[in-house]
Amino acid sequence: MVMTEHEIFSCLAEIVEQVAGIAAGRVTHEADITDDLDISSLSLVEIIVAAEDKFDVEIPDEALKDLRTVQDFVSYVQRVRRSGVSLSVPGDADAAVAAT
Amino acid sequence: MSNSARQVVVTGLGAVTPLGEDVSSTWAALLAGKSGVCTLSDSWADELPVRIAAPVRSDPAALIPSHQLRRMDRSEQLALIAARQAWQDAGAPEVEPHRLGVSIATTGLGGLGVALDAYDILRTKGWRRLSPFTLPMFMPNGAAAWIGIEFGARAGVHTPASACASGAEAIGYGMHMIRSGRADVVIVGGAEAAIHPLTFAMFAVMRAVSCRNDDPERASRPFDKARDGFVLGEGAGMMVLESAEHAARRGADVLAVAAGVGYSADAYDVAKTAPDGAGSVMAIQQALADADITPEHVVHINAHATSTLVGDAAEAMAISQAIGTAVSGIAVSATKSMTGHLLGGAGAIEAVATICALRDSVAPPTINLEDPDDEIIATGINIAAEPRELRSGPWPAVALSNSYGFGGHNVTLAFMTV
Numbered sequence: 001m002v003m004t005e006h007e008i009f010s011c012l013a014e015i016v017e018q019v020a021g022i023a024a025g026r027v028t029h030e031a032d033i034t035d036d037l038d039i040s041s042l043s044l045v046e047i048i049v050a051a052e053d054k055f056d057v058e059i060p061d062e063a064l065k066d067l068r069t070v071q072d073f074v075s076y077v078q079r080v081r082r083s084g085v086s087l088s089v090p091g092d093a094d095a096a097v098a099a100t
Numbered sequence: 101m102s103n104s105a106r107q108v109v110v111t112g113l114g115a116v117t118p119l120g121e122d123v124s125s126t127w128a129a130l131l132a133g134k135s136g137v138c139t140l141s142d143s144w145a146d147e148l149p150v151r152i153a154a155p156v157r158s159d160p161a162a163l164i165p166s167h168q169l170r171r172m173d174r175s176e177q178l179a180l181i182a183a184r185q186a187w188q189d190a191g192a193p194e195v196e197p198h199r200l201g202v203s204i205a206t207t208g209l210g211g212l213g214v215a216l217d218a219y220d221i222l223r224t225k226g227w228r229r230l231s232p233f234t235l236p237m238f239m240p241n242g243a244a245a246w247i248g249i250e251f252g253a254r255a256g257v258h259t260p261a262s263a264c265a266s267g268a269e270a271i272g273y274g275m276h277m278i279r280s281g282r283a284d285v286v287i288v289g290g291a292e293a294a295i296h297p298l299t300f301a302m303f304a305v306m307r308a309v310s311c312r313n314d315d316p317e318r319a320s321r322p323f324d325k326a327r328d329g330f331v332l333g334e335g336a337g338m339m340v341l342e343s344a345e346h347a348a349r350r351g352a353d354v355l356a357v358a359a360g361v362g363y364s365a366d367a368y369d370v371a372k373t374a375p376d377g378a379g380s381v382m383a384i385q386q387a388l389a390d391a392d393i394t395p396e397h398v399v400h401i402n403a404h405a406t407s408t409l410v411g412d413a414a415e416a417m418a419i420s421q422a423i424g425t426a427v428s429g430i431a432v433s434a435t436k437s438m439t440g441h442l443l444g445g446a447g448a449i450e451a452v453a454t455i456c457a458l459r460d461s462v463a464p465p466t467i468n469l470e471d472p473d474d475e476i477i478a479t480g481i482n483i484a485a486e487p488r489e490l491r492s493g494p495w496p497a498v499a500l501s502n503s504y505g506f507g508g509h510n511v512t513l514a515f516m517t518v
Contacts, residue, residue, distance in 0.1 A: 021167030045232040
C-alpha cells in the first residue's frame, strides 16, 4: 500500500503518542527526537519496533545515527518503502502497537 | 528499642486487593467475611489440578496512562496504585528527597509472567521484538524503583526478598531506615501478581495449594480440619512510615505506632515449616522485645495461616508458646481465608488489615472455620471465626502480624495504639 509522506508522519506521531505518552500535537517535522521530544533510548527502541511493523520496513541500528528529527524518520521510511526493498521481518504488521 | 529513641509511626495506608480497590472497600469486605476467591476462566487452568485464585478485579489501566502501563509488570502496577493511595492518605507529606526512602517487596515471584512471555516472543519472533522494558519489568526491585522515581525518594530504595515474608520484611526494613536516622519518611509494602500457569504448576507439584475447585469461596480455610492448602491471591498493600517527630511537626494523623519487628529463620527446610514452630516463637518474642512491650498488651494477631496442614498447626503452637497465658485474651484472625495468599504482598496487606483492626478495635473474621482442628484448639489460641471486638483494657494495645516464607523466614510486626 502506498503511503504519502503526510500519512507516514501522522502514523508516526500516533505511535509516539501511544508508546511514549507524548501528545501527537507536540510531534512536529522539525522536532529533534531526543532534544525536543525527550524520548529516552529505550523508548526509541519501542517506537522503532512499532514503526517497523506499521510501515513494513526495517530500521537497523546503523541507520539510527543519521535519524535525528521526526522528518529524518519520515524521509527514511518513505525512501525504503519506495525502493521496494522491504527488509521487514515476518509477522503481523499491525499487531505490535495494539498488542504490546 | 525504647520509645524515647526515634519512634516510627504509620501515617498512610493503601491497598489494591481481591476484595477491593482501596483500603476502605477491602476492610469493609474483610469485616463482612467476603471471599475474593473465584474459579479461573483461563483455558490453561483446565490443564492444572488447581483452577481457583483470588484476582484483583479493578483494572490498573483506569489509573495508569497506557504508555507507562506497558512498561510495568502487573505487580508493579498494583504496587504503584497502592503506594499512591498511601501517599495521599498520609496527606502527601512534604519531605526532602534525601530524607524519603522506599522499601517494597514484589519478591514472592516478581515479574515471572513477563519473563515467560518474553521468552515466547524471543523464540517465535526474535530478540528485536522484545520490549526494551522487559528487564526492568522482570527485576524484583522494579516496583520499588518505579515508586522511588514517582515520589523522588533519594534516601534509598530497597527490596527485601524472603518469599512470602517479603512484604513484612520490607516494612521492617523501612522501620530500621527511620530509626537509624537515614530517612524521615519511608514508603513500605509489598505486592504480587503471579496468577500464571507456571506459578500454579510449581505450587501444585509441591502439593501446597488447595484443589477445592468446585467450591472456590470455601477453599481457603485456615485452622479448619478440612484445610488442604492455600489459594493464590494477588494485590498490593502499602503504608507510609514516618518518624514520630516528622509526623508531629507537620500535624499528620497518626494511625498507629510501628512499634516492633522480630525476625528469625528456621534453618530447617527450604519449603516446609519447622513443625515445632520455634522460629515463629522467636520472631514473636523479638517483636515484643523490640516494641518494649509485654504479651499482656497484645489484643489481636493477624496470623500467617495460609490454610496448609503443617503451617497452620505450627503457627498456632508458636503463638501459644510465645504469648503464654495471655493467649486467651487475643483475637487471632486469618484474613487469607478471604484474600487468598498474596505471597510477597501478603505481609503488607495483612499489616494494613492489622492496623485497621487496631484502629476500629475489631478483629476481622476467619471465614470457613466450620470445624476447627482439634490440635489447633488445644494450643489455647482464640480464633475469631466471626468479627470480634478487641479486648479493651490494656494500654497501649498491641496487634501483631505474622509472616513466614519458603526458605524458613519468619517475620513478626508489632503495631501499637497511639
